[in-house]
Amino acid sequence: MTPLQTNRQFQRYRATKKFEGNNRRKALQEYIDHYARIAAASPGLMNQKLPRKTFEKFLGEIGALLQRRAKELATSDPDMIAFLERNTLPLCLGDELTREVRAFCLLLNSLKQWTVAEQSAMDRFLISGNVREELKDLAQGCPVAPESFDKKKVELHHPIRDGRPPIPLSKNDMRQSKAL
8 A cells, every 4th residue: 555545634744843932933933044054155055945856756645546536526526526516617718628637626725724834834844923023023134135134124034944943034035045
């Protein structure tokens, strides 16, 4: 049985020990300072990604699973069938958007919403509370371009999406920086 064929329900990862209170703010400030040093010394380390080929097999498995589920839902799930019938397509769109294709699109959207929720949960994995707002509040400068920092235009950026929280950067600097 492959991992995608198991009947095990997904369970969100939970940290056994989180930073809280003053320790949380201190850790977050040290985290921001850490990336300010990295941005100054090696800006290329501010945005690292694994090659897509690393995930090709996994993404192919997910795609195949979505297609199988779309076919099942479009033909045998009463809720999906009723939803698709209630939301008929205009004739001008032709006949390419079959029930299966539409179910696939609905599954993709559901997966996207789930992914966003899980990414937000992972941002809070080590740091309890509203870590995103706290990071914005702690921002005193942009690690990439501190000279043009505008506290009102702070965005959060993940240098690496491996469970660590995002870092606050100036919105303007994010668009201009080739390192990001």
